[in-house]
Amino acid sequence: MAANDEDTSKRRRLDVKMPTLQLLNGTTIPALGLGTFGGSDPPHIMAEAVRKALELGYRSFDCAECYGNELELGVEFSRFLASGASKREELFVASKVWNTNHSPEHVREACLNTLQNLQVKYLDLYLLHWPMAWEYVGKAPFSTSVPRDDQGRPKLARIALHRTWAAMEALVDEGKVKHIGISNFTALLLGDLLNYARIPPACNQVEMTPYLQQRNLLEMCRRNGVILAAYCPLGRRELLQETAVQRIATAHGTSPAAVVLAWAVTRGTLVLPKSSNAERLAENLSACELQLRLDDMRDLDSLECGKRIDTFAAQNGCIFID
Numbered sequence: 001m002a003a004n005d006e007d008t009s010k011r012r013r014l015d016v017k018m019p020t021l022q023l024l025n026g027t028t029i030p031a032l033g034l035g036t037f038g039g040s041d042p043p044h045i046m047a048e049a050v051r052k053a054l055e056l057g058y059r060s061f062d063c064a065e066c067y068g069n070e071l072e073l074g075v076e077f078s079r080f081l082a083s084g085a086s087k088r089e090e091l092f093v094a095s096k097v098w099n100t101n102h103s104p105e106h107v108r109e110a111c112l113n114t115l116q117n118l119q120v121k122y123l124d125l126y127l128l129h130w131p132m133a134w135e136y137v138g139k140a141p142f143s144t145s146v147p148r149d150d151q152g153r154p155k156l157a158r159i160a161l162h163r164t165w166a167a168m169e170a171l172v173d174e175g176k177v178k179h180i181g182i183s184n185f186t187a188l189l190l191g192d193l194l195n196y197a198r199i200p201p202a203c204n205q206v207e208m209t210p211y212l213q214q215r216n217l218l219e220m221c222r223r224n225g226v227i228l229a230a231y232c233p234l235g236r237r238e239l240l241q242e243t244a245v246q247r248i249a250t251a252h253g254t255s256p257a258a259v260v261l262a263w264a265v266t267r268g269t270l271v272l273p274k275s276s277n278a279e280r281l282a283e284n285l286s287a288c289e290l291q292l293r294l295d296d297m298r299d300l301d302s303l304e305c306g307k308r309i310d311t312f313a314a315q316n317g318c319i320f321i322d
């Protein structure tokens, strides 16, 4: 952390014109938001990151019950709103239901718990975190652990996705969430969901980088009015070492991170970089103003190699087949 990282007097709101994406019902959402999966950062560090991000002008936050920090993040949202700096409707707060809470009554229980922790009356978006159901392990704080059998594999639960989705739809009916969506759904699973959904998903959040561009899925999302959102968009920094990325950054007088994020925004996808550092938070926000050229986009597109950086799926028996 830089020496002046805590000096809020030096951290003023950036004057960045934020591009937006439009949901099917006309609601607009910022094209860039803060990913709040802290990784090795403990909850209080991620909460500080949210405070810094709010001050800088971030208005979209991607949370999840399994990140284990919603309670701490909620304190920051509540403080910020109480300060009068923004109205609730100017924030876009998303969260996700964990794999152990797929049965309809647990979907509702998990959502109410998240609302309480984040200190908001409604969520702007609630996502089904993974298309795989695991055994229920009790209420929060236990609800987000991974139930494992004696060979270390996650214990599956026999709950069909359509039942979980119906419970998500009921949360919209009840006014607890404005929109519902999915995460880690392949094109095949999305196609199936669209066959039975009474309320179609507003968003699908997947790992997406120049290495893993999700072209088929993006095409399918576009055809069906589903926003495709990118987690792990910097490839946990790996992308920043790419020669093409560094060359484009130098040519534009900007950072490699801004280039990778601008690539995502230019494609019309939602991008959710995580940082807990004020300077890097600002750098990432500035990506919204970077105008990449066609040849920059082409060079970044040529990095496609199908490489997945996030190891969670592979470690837990989820195979991605388009």
Ligand code: A2P
Pocket (backbone or CB within 6 Å): 035, 231, 232, 233, 234, 235, 236, 237, 240, 255, 257, 258, 272, 273, 274, 275, 276, 277, 280, 281, 283, 284
């Ligand atoms: P930090 O939180 O210390 O800034 P991803 O969003 O792909 O999951 O990547 C997150 C990782 O990238 C974190 O380790 C984060 O570290 C780092 N990171 C975020 N923004 C930048 C940036 N602008 N430059 C370099 N590293 C960054």
